[in-house]
Amino acid sequence: MARRKLQEVDASSIADIAFILLAFIIIATTLEKESGLPAVLPQKTDKDQIKPPEVNERNILEILVNKDNRLMIEKEWDKTPDDINEYVVEFMTNPENSEALPRMDEVNEQICKQNIAILKSNYEAASLIEKGNITSQIEKWEAKLEAVKLVGPYRTVNKAATIAIQYDKSTSYGTYLAVRDKIMSGLNSLRDDLAMEKFGVKYGDLERIRANKKTDEDKAMIKAIRQVYPQKIIKLPAKNVQ
Amino acid sequence: MSKFRQNKSKEMPGVSTASLPDIVFTVLAFFVVVSSMKQSDLKVRMTKPSAKEIIQLDKNEAIDYINAGIPKNTAFGNTVRLQLDDDIQTNYLEIRRFIELAREERTPTENDKATVSIKADRDDVDMDVIDKIENELREVEALRINYSTQKESKRGGS
Numbered sequence: 157m158a159r160r161k162l163q164e165v166d167a168s169s170i171a172d173i174a175f176i177l178l179a180f181i182i183i184a185t186t187l188e189k190e191s192g193l194p195a196v197l198p199q200k201t202d203k204d205q206i207k208p209p210e211v212n213e214r215n216i217l218e219i220l221v222n223k224d225n226r227l228m229i230e231k232e233w234d235k236t237p238d239d240i241n242e243y244v245v246e247f248m249t250n251p252e253n254s255e256a257l258p259r260m261d262e263v264n265e266q267i268c269k270q271n272i273a274i275l276k277s278n279y280e281a282a283s284l285i286e287k288g289n290i291t292s293q294i295e296k297w298e299a300k301l302e303a304v305k306l307v308g309p310y311r312t313v314n315k316a317a318t319i320a321i322q323y324d325k326s327t328s329y330g331t332y333l334a335v336r337d338k339i340m341s342g343l344n345s346l347r348d349d350l351a352m353e354k355f356g357v358k359y360g361d362l363e364r365i366r367a368n369k370k371t372d373e374d375k376a377m378i379k380a381i382r383q384v385y386p387q388k389i390i391k392l393p394a395k396n397v398q
Numbered sequence: 399m400s401k402f403r404q405n406k407s408k409e410m411p412g413v414s415t416a417s418l419p420d421i422v423f424t425v426l427a428f429f430v431v432v433s434s435m436k437q438s439d440l441k442v443r444m445t446k447p448s449a450k451e452i453i454q455l456d457k458n459e460a461i462d463y464i465n466a467g468i469p470k471n472t473a474f475g476n477t478v479r480l481q482l483d484d485d486i487q488t489n490y491l492e493i494r495r496f497i498e499l500a501r502e503e504r505t506p507t508e509n510d511k512a513t514v515s516i517k518a519d520r521d522d523v524d525m526d527v528i529d530k531i532e533n534e535l536r537e538v539e540a541l542r543i544n545y546s547t548q549k550e551s552k553r554g555g556s
Contacts, residue, residue: 168415174422181426185433190455190515192546200536323525330520332528333447333545340451363453394525 193336198390215258215316217247219339223324225331237338244342248313248385258317263383264309268301303383306376307354310384322392339389346385351377442467442481447520449547460512462500462540464493466527467519478519478527493534517546 219240220228229235229243250257275294282290304310319339323332347359355362359381362374370378434457444467455461465481480487482496501509514535518528535543 167419170419171415171422174419174426178422178426178429181429181433185429189434189457190461190544190546191452191549192455192515192544193449193451194453194513194542194544197532197536197541197543199541200539325524325526325529327525328521329518329523329525329528330447332525333449333520333547336545337449337451337547344451394529 193333193340195336195389211316211318214256215314215318217243217317217319218322219243219319219335220322221324221327221331221335223326225328227335237334240335240338241342241345244319244339245346247317247319248343248346249311250313258313260311261314262309262311263300263304265301265304268297268304271297272301299379300383302376303380306380307350307384312384312386317388319389320392321389323394325394327394336389340387343385343387347381350384351381439484440465440467440481441471441484441486442469442479442519443522444517444519445521446517446546446548448549449545450549452547452549455513455515455544460500460504460508461544462497462512462514463517463546464496464514464531465517466523466531468522478523480531490530490534493531494538497535497538497540511542512540513542513544514540515544515546 218228218230222228226233227235227237227239229239247257250260253260272294275290275297279287279290279294321332321335321339344360351357351359351362355377357377359378362378362381365374442465444465466478467481468476469479469481469486474486480490480492482492497514501512504512516528516531532543535541
C-alpha cells in the first residue's frame with residue numbers, strides 16, 4: 157500500500173509576515189531616548205513662612221542673567237557662559253581658603269563618629285519635635301561617614317554654600333539652561349577628577365550606567381562623590397534686572 | 399576518476415530561504431527591545447535647547463511630558479502655549495489635573511519614581527513660563543523634573 161507522503165506546510169510566507177511586523181514596529185516606535193538636565197524642585201512653602209535665613213555673601217555664588225541674556229557673575233558684567241566653569245570650580249574647592257569664598261569643612265572618620273555620638277546622647281532628653289530633627293542629622297552624618305570610608309578624609313563646602321541663578325522674567329529658556337549646563341559641567345569636572353583618583357573610573361561613566369544595572373557598589377560610589385561635591389543650585393525668584 | 403566528481407545532477411541547488419523568517423524575527427525582536435513608542439505629535443514649534451551634561455532618563459520609569467512653545471497652528475494664537483498630551487492649553491492650572499490623571503493610572507511606587515519632563519522651545523519660551531509651570535508642579539508635589547534637551551556635540555577632549 158502506497159503511503160501518502162506527509163505534506164509540509166509552506167513556510168515561505170512567514171518571512172513576509174515577519175517583514176510586515178518589522179515595518180510596523182519601525183514606523184510606530186522611536187529610537188530616540190529622553191534625555192536632559194535633571195533637577196529637583198524645592199518643596200512647596202507657605203507664603204507666610206517667609207523670611208529666608210540670612211546668608212553670608214561668601215556662601216553664595218551669584219549668577220545673574222538679564223532680560224537681554226547678558227550674564228553677570230559675582231557682580232561682574234559681560235561674562236560668557238564658558239567662564240562659569242572656572243567660578244564653580246573655585247567656589248566648590250576654595251583652594252586658598254580665601255575669605256571671599258565659602259568656608260570649607262574638613263570631614264574625617266573621627267569628626268563623623270564624634271558628632272553621631274553627641275547627637276545620640278542628646279536624643280533621649282530631646283522633645284518629640286527635636287527628635288525628628290536629630291534623627292535626620294544623624295542620618296546626614298552617617299552618610300558622610302560612608303563617604304569617608306570610600307574616599308578617605310575630604311574637604312567640602314559648608315552646607316550653606318549655594319549657587320544661585322537669578323534671572324529676569326523675560327530671560328530666554330535656552331540661556332537659562334545653558335547656564336545650568338555650565339554649572340553642572342564645572343561640578344562634574346570636579347566629580348570626574350575625584351572619582352578617577354579614588355576609583356579609577358569617571359563619575360560620568362558611573363552615572364551613565366542604566367538604573368537597573370547599577371550595583372550597590374556603584375550606587376555607594378556615586379553617593380560618596382556627591383557628598384564631597386554636592387549639587388546645590390537654586391533658582392531665585394525672578395525679578396526685574398536691567 | 400576524480401573522487402570529487404559530482405555524480406548527481408549538475409543543476410545549481412536554490413538557496414534555501416527556510417532561515418529567512420528566523421533572521422527577520424531576530425531583527426524584529428531587536429527593534430522591539432531597543433525602541434519605545436512614539437510620544438504624541440508635537441503641536442507646538444520646538445527647538446530644544448542643547449546641553450552637554452545630560453543624563454538619559456530610564457524609559458522603564460514613568461515620564462510625563464509638558465511641552466511649551468508657540469502653536470504650529472496659528473488658530474491657537476501666536477504666544478506661548480502648553481501642550482499636555484494632545485491638547486493645547488492656555489491655563490496653567492490644567493497641569494495639576496494632567497499630573498493627577500497620570501498618577502491615577504500608575505501604582506504608588508511608580509509614582510514615587512515618576513519624572514516630569516519639561517520640553518520647551520529655547521528661544522520662544524521665557525523664564526516666566528517655566529516659573530509658572532514649576533509652581534504648578536510644586537503644588538501637586540511633582541518635584542522630580544527634567545529639562546529636556548538635545549545632545550550637544552562634545553568639543554575637544556573629555
